[in-house]
Amino acid sequence: MTDFILLAGFDVIKPDPGLIFWTSLIFILVWFFIGRAAFRPIQEALKKRENSIQEALDEAKKARQEVANVAASNDRILAEAREERSSILKEAGEARDSIIKEAKEKAKEEAKKIVENAKVEIDNQRKAAITDLKNQAGLLAIEIAEKLVRKELKGNAEHEAFVKTMTDELELN
Amino acid sequence: MKVKFNLFSGLIFGIILSLFSTPILASDDESKSSSGGSYDPVGTVLDHISDKNEFHVWEHVHIPLPCILYAPDHGWSFFMSSKFDHGHKAIDGYVLNHGRVNRIADPEFPQGEVDLHGTHIESKNITTADGKEKTVYSINYHDHEYMIDPPSTVDGGFVGGGITSFYDFSITKNVATMLLAAILLGWLFITVARRYKKNEGKAPSGIQNFIEPFFLFIRDEVTRPMIGEKHYERFQPFIMSLFFFILFCNLMGLIPFFPGGANVTGNLAVTLALAFITFLVVNLSGKKDYWEHIFWMPGIPAWVKIILTPVEILSLFIKPFSLMIRLFANISAGHIIILSLIGLIFLFKDTGQLGGAPTGIIVGGAFTAFMNLIELLVAFLQAFIFAILTASYIGAAVEEHHHEEAH
Numbered sequence: 001m002t003d004f005i006l007l008a009g010f011d012v013i014k015p016d017p018g019l020i021f022w023t024s025l026i027f028i029l030v031w032f033f034i035g036r037a038a039f040r041p042i043q044e045a046l047k048k049r050e051n052s053i054q055e056a057l058d059e060a061k062k063a064r065q066e067v068a069n070v071a072a073s074n075d076r077i078l079a080e081a082r083e084e085r086s087s088i089l090k091e092a093g094e095a096r097d098s099i100i101k102e103a104k105e106k107a108k109e110e111a112k113k114i115v116e117n118a119k120v121e122i123d124n125q126r127k128a129a130i131t132d133l134k135n136q137a138g139l140l141a142i143e144i145a146e147k148l149v150r151k152e153l154k155g156n157a158e159h160e161a162f163v164k165t166m167t168d169e170l171e172l173n
Numbered sequence: 174m175k176v177k178f179n180l181f182s183g184l185i186f187g188i189i190l191s192l193f194s195t196p197i198l199a200s201d202d203e204s205k206s207s208s209g210g211s212y213d214p215v216g217t218v219l220d221h222i223s224d225k226n227e228f229h230v231w232e233h234v235h236i237p238l239p240c241i242l243y244a245p246d247h248g249w250s251f252f253m254s255s256k257f258d259h260g261h262k263a264i265d266g267y268v269l270n271h272g273r274v275n276r277i278a279d280p281e282f283p284q285g286e287v288d289l290h291g292t293h294i295e296s297k298n299i300t301t302a303d304g305k306e307k308t309v310y311s312i313n314y315h316d317h318e319y320m321i322d323p324p325s326t327v328d329g330g331f332v333g334g335g336i337t338s339f340y341d342f343s344i345t346k347n348v349a350t351m352l353l354a355a356i357l358l359g360w361l362f363i364t365v366a367r368r369y370k371k372n373e374g375k376a377p378s379g380i381q382n383f384i385e386p387f388f389l390f391i392r393d394e395v396t397r398p399m400i401g402e403k404h405y406e407r408f409q410p411f412i413m414s415l416f417f418f419i420l421f422c423n424l425m426g427l428i429p430f431f432p433g434g435a436n437v438t439g440n441l442a443v444t445l446a447l448a449f450i451t452f453l454v455v456n457l458s459g460k461k462d463y464w465e466h467i468f469w470m471p472g473i474p475a476w477v478k479i480i481l482t483p484v485e486i487l488s489l490f491i492k493p494f495s496l497m498i499r500l501f502a503n504i505s506a507g508h509i510i511i512l513s514l515i516g517l518i519f520l521f522k523d524t525g526q527l528g529g530a531p532t533g534i535i536v537g538g539a540f541t542a543f544m545n546l547i548e549l550l551v552a553f554l555q556a557f558i559f560a561i562l563t564a565s566y567i568g569a570a571v572e573e574h575h576h577e578e579a580h
Contacts, residue, residue, distance in 0.1 A: 011223035011273075012440045012505050014326035014334030018241075018342040019224060019442035020449075026351045027450060030358060030418050035410030038362030042388060043409050045369035052374065 138167040212519040218512040222436040222505055225272035225346040227254040230431045235259065238349055240274055242267060244339035254343075256286070260294075263287040267339075268321060270294050270310055275321045277312065278338035282319050289314070294321065307333060328441075347443065350435035354421035362417075391416055391560065399564035404571045408564070411454060415447065416560035423504060423552035427545065438555070439505030441497070448497035451563045456489065459570040466574075492566055496559055503555050507548040514540040 145163050228236035237255030244250075250265055260269040265284050266277045294310050301307050310321040324341035326334030344352070361384070368381040377385055396405040396412050422437040437443055465471060467485040470478055514537050521533030 010219055010332070011323075012436060012501070013332045014328050015442035015445050016224065016324060016440075017327050017340055017442075018324070019345065019347055019440060020327070020446045021342060022344070022348040023351060023443045023446035024450060026348070026355050027414070027418055027447060030355045031411055031414040034355075034359050034362050035414055038359075038366040039410035039413045041366045042362070042369055042384075043392070043406065045366075045373065046385070046388065046392075048373075 134170055138170050141170075142167065212516070212523050214513065214516045214520065217516060217519075218509055220271055221512050222439060222508045223271075223273070224435075224440060226269065226274045226341075226343055227257075227259075227272060228346050228349060228431070229272070229434075233259075236349075236431075238346065239344045240267070241342040241344070242274060242276075242339055243342060244276060244278075246278075246338070261289050263289055268294070268312065270321060270323075273323070274341055274343065275310065275323055276337070276339045277319045278322050279319045281317070282314065287314075346435045347437045347440055350425050350433070350437050351422060351443070353432060354418065354425055354437075358417055358421055387417075388413070395557075395561045395564045399561060399568040400571065401568060404567075408454075408458075408567050412560050412564050412567075415451070415563055416556050419447070419500065419559050420552060420556035423556060424549075426504065426508065427548055427552060436505060436508045438500055439503075439508050441501050444497040444501040447500070447559070448493040451496060451566070452490075452493040455492075455563070455566045455570050458567060460573060462572065462574045463570045492562075496562060500555050500559055503551055507544070507551055511541055511544050511548065514544060 142163060145159075226240060227238055230236055235255070237253040240250070240252055240254050242250045247265070250267065252264055254269070254274070256262065256264050257267075257269040257274075263277065263282070264286055266279075266282050267274050268277060268289065269275070289312070292312055292314055294312050296308050296310050298306060298308055310323075311318050312321055313319075322337040322339065323334070324339060325336045327336075328334045361380070365381050365384045368377070368379065372378060372381065391413055392405070392409060395416075396409050399405075400408055419438055422443070425433040426436055426438065428434060467489065468482055470481050470485070473481070517537035517540070518530055518533035521527065521536075522530035
């Protein structure tokens with residue numbers, strides 16, 4: 001009796017076409033109207049908000065990064081400047097040393113050159129003087145000899161040749 | 174300590190809820206079987222979970238609902254259910270039987286308003302020609318017995334229904350509850366959507382804060398992982414509508430007094446309609462890959478395909494069918510259990526043993542409180558399961574496979 005009633009009275013398992021129709025209609029209305037008026041706008045608003053939050057976070061991160069970059073580059077520039085200064089100083093010192101050294105060497109060379117030139121000049125002068133002296137001495141000797149010879153041996157060619165050899169010998173010295 | 178307190182207050186809340194529902198049961202004339210004053214638990218429960226053409230509020234207060242009826246040999250009839258005078262009148266051959274419109278198809282029965290005072294509907298169990306047992310109702314009017322037809326159902330006679338002499342397209346208790354749920358849903362979400370517009374670029378506030386976690390949950394746990402990044406936005410409104418519509422109907426079914434109390438999602442017609450819409454949405458959005466996987470699964474030997482293709486085609490229908498049965502069975506079972514536990518009160522009262530009705534109130538009340546809490550969980554769970562399974566079916570339909578790497 002009981003299980004019999006269970007099947008007979010169990011109306012909820014018998015799909016009523018009216019209820020199927022109304023359920024479909026109401027659900028489709030909910031889907032189209034609430035979907036269009038609420039679900040889609042909410043979805044878009046949420047997406048927009050999430051994007052803007054993400055963007056704000058990204059921007060903050062970027063700004064922080066930039067600040068850090070600026071600080072780092074400041075440090076770097078300072079360090080570079082310091083290095084440059086020390087290298088400039090070092091270079092200057094080196095340049096100074098080399099200039100002094102060069103100048104010294106140049107001066108030494110110049111002095112040496114001057115001395116050498118002077119020596120050559122002196123030598124030349126001396127040689128000229130000696131030559132001159134020789135010549136003068138020769139001429140003088142010839143004159144003396146001439147006079148002597150004229151006095152003693154007038155116009156003797158043998159004597160003249162002898163004198164000439166004598167003066168040549170003098171020149172060789 | 175805190176947990177204990179919460180459990181205790183939950184129990185109290187449940188007991189209060191369940192006690193609210195008892196007068197409705199107690200006052201319902203129909204809950205008593207026609208054969209005397211003793212309490213009929215099965216009949217009462219089945220009567221309470223079925224759809225009605227009027228909304229019972231309190232004692233003899235009923236909210237009339239519009240009746241829209243179609244009989245092929247009579248045409249359309251429109252009137253309010255209050256015209257039946259709670260079953261004491263017949264209108265154009267239509268009568269109210271256990272709160273539901275039935276029809277006397279016999280052309281000899283007078284049309285128009287007929288006073289039925291002094292008569293009552295009798296039920297008789299018969300065995301039909303094909304061996305099925307069936308309850309038939311009849312009414313004795315002016316010494317003539319007229320058969321009463323229930324509304325047509327589309328189960329094809331498998332579960333005792335079938336096409337009868339008329340169709341009921343009325344705004345029944347279930348339809349009214351669904352309309353109410355839809356209106357509530359519309360009001361709630363349009364308010365929230367307005368908030369989003371007003372609060373653009375600002376932190377969410379008020380009701381927006383209440384709804385947003387649900388929204389994000391459905392998006393991040395259901396649609397996005399199930400349907401995939403590329404397509405989920407298109408289906409979000411559909412899944413949201415499904416989830417919230419089912420949830421609201423479930424929750425309204427748990428309210429034991431007036432605006433609720435209807436067993437909406439525990440009615441096969443409702444879940445059938447929802448499952449059918451899901452079936453359409455899934456298969457109409459199916460891509461080439463989806464159909465290829467059903468009719469000619471790539472990458473497997475031909476003889477396996479011959480076995481697999483019928484299975485895949487069957488699964489097309491089994492999927493929505495399982496959605497339909499799961500929601501229906503869960504919700505109607507919950508209603509049946511709660512009504513049975515409340516029925517304990519009347520059983521105790523009838524037997525008069527073990528302290529009678531007071532003991533029944535304590536035992537039945539405590540159990541009902543517990544069940545109400547479980548049903549609250551089930552209301553959310555079943556809405557969620559329906560939504561996530563629908564999303565996974567849609568996900569399978571719109572997925573694009575790369576055969577080189579997959580399988």
